[in-house]
Amino acid sequence: MKKNHLPFLGIWTLFLLSGLAHSLLLPLWGGFDEWLHYGYVAYVSRTGKVPTLTEASVPKEVAESVKTKSGTNDFSSPFVQASWQAQHPPLYYYLLSPVYKLTDGWPIFRTVKIMRALSVFLASLALIPAYFIFRLFLNEDSSFAGLFLICVFPSTFILLGHMTNDTLAFPLLTTLAWLTLKILRDGPGVFVSLVLGCVMGAGIVTKLYVLTALPAVLLAYAFRKSFFLFSLALLAALAVAGTWIDFNISHYGTWNPAVHSVVSKDAGILDKLKTAGEINWKSFAFSNLIGLLWAGDWDFVAFPSWVYKIFGVCLFGLGAGLIRRLPSLMSEKLLNAFGILIALSFGFLLGLIQHQIQIRSAGNFDAMGGWYWTALLPTHTALALLALQGLAGERFNRILPVLLMLFFGLTLWGNIGIQLPYYGGLKSAFLPVLWTLQTGLFGGLLWYTIGLCRRKL
Secondary structure, eight states: OOTTHHHHHHHHHHHHHHHHHHHHHSOTTOSTTHHHHHHHHHHHHHHSSOOOSSSOOSBHHHHHHTTOOOTTOOTTSSBOSOOGGGGSOSHHHHHHHHHHHHHTTSOHHHHHHHHHHHHHHHHHTTHHHHHHHHHHHSOHHHHHHHHHHHHHOTTHHHHHSSSOTHHHHHHHHHHHHHHHHHHHHHOOOHHHHHHHHHHHHHHHTTOGGGGGGHHHHHHHHHHTTOHHHHHHHHHHHHHHHHHHHHHHHHHHSSSOOOHHHHHTTTOOHHHHHHHHHHSOHHHHHHHHHHHHHOOOGGGTOOOOHHHHHHHHHHHHHHHHHHHHHHHHHHHTTOHHHHHHHHHHHHHHHHHHHHHHHHHHHTTOOOOOOGGGGGGGHHHHHHHHHHHHHHHHGGGHHHHHHHHHHHHHHHHHIIIIIIIHHHTTSOSOTTHHHHHHHHHHHHHHHHHHHHHHHHTOO
16 A cells, blocks of 8 residues: 555545535435434533433434424423433544534534534544455455445445444444454454454444444454453453443443333343244345445435345345355465455344344334445445456456446435435535535546556456
């Protein structure tokens, strides 16, 4: 990367421009649960403590802005209702707290835009460990192409283009995945195990789905037969996250403060199995497919259904490509590393299934949440490129630029062709400028990529 720092900076700039454009496209509270994420920041900034599920923690001005009259209805109080987002760990919100304090008294939307921009920057940090993940499987040029794909994939900024703790969880989970693969390749040591544990702990106090990486981490240490250092990593994670876990146990009687987990904490295994049988898993699969490609933010505006069906068929094709790629992965001694990537995806899927069962156990309807798959976009991009190599062989170099143009076109279609008219036009005069810069930079990076393809990536 030392020799090619300019392409990397170009890709990083494209990520920032794309994320900023998406954040300015959305109206106030246009992102998933954004009003409650903002309320969480306001609460910790004003009180210096973490909210709970039962106490009023939504600021009066936020509740008024969404025309919410639930809770106490006492709008003379600074906080007017409890927030289910109090289930989230606090790290992201404490990081943004200084920004809230500096902008306190400003119009809400202006502060939200600043926090959205900072959140996009936090998410962009994932490009660094993502590059090193790609380099474990691909050459340098293909690794840059992988980063390029992350920037233009339609779902990237559906999750990462607004205020959400996912924007901090994204680089932490990507770093955790890279450290896991690094331990598999180079062997575990005390220092790297402590670092991995600290990253995992920071991830736990950011977003609980980081825990779904634990099976992959265990697998890497098992391949290296180093269970003592695995235990050391767990202790480091507990040292970072232990205070928050203890807080949850003392307040809710369970380590997991998610609303549905707290409500259904006394449900037994037989009750959960019965609940699992009542869930429409076909609907669950399709909702995950939608979120995996493009879920249209909090208003769930979507592409036509045929787009998702074609995307689903392509995913099956990539699965076939991975099977064809297995012999070469074995000869390259990358089969165990490939297993780590699969374990990350499988662990995340189990987490989503468990979340769905908890939601139904708590008496709620089936929920959509496929956009969370973006958290694993770097490892999924690595798998997709390996699969594409398995399918296309020497034609891989010709297909890659077409794929980049296709995904960029889908993203612009979603943003300009679907969301912009749905939201009633421009919310910022800067948007046309950002889209022009974004398209120009995409064109330059695509030209660079085509040049690499001619050199045979």
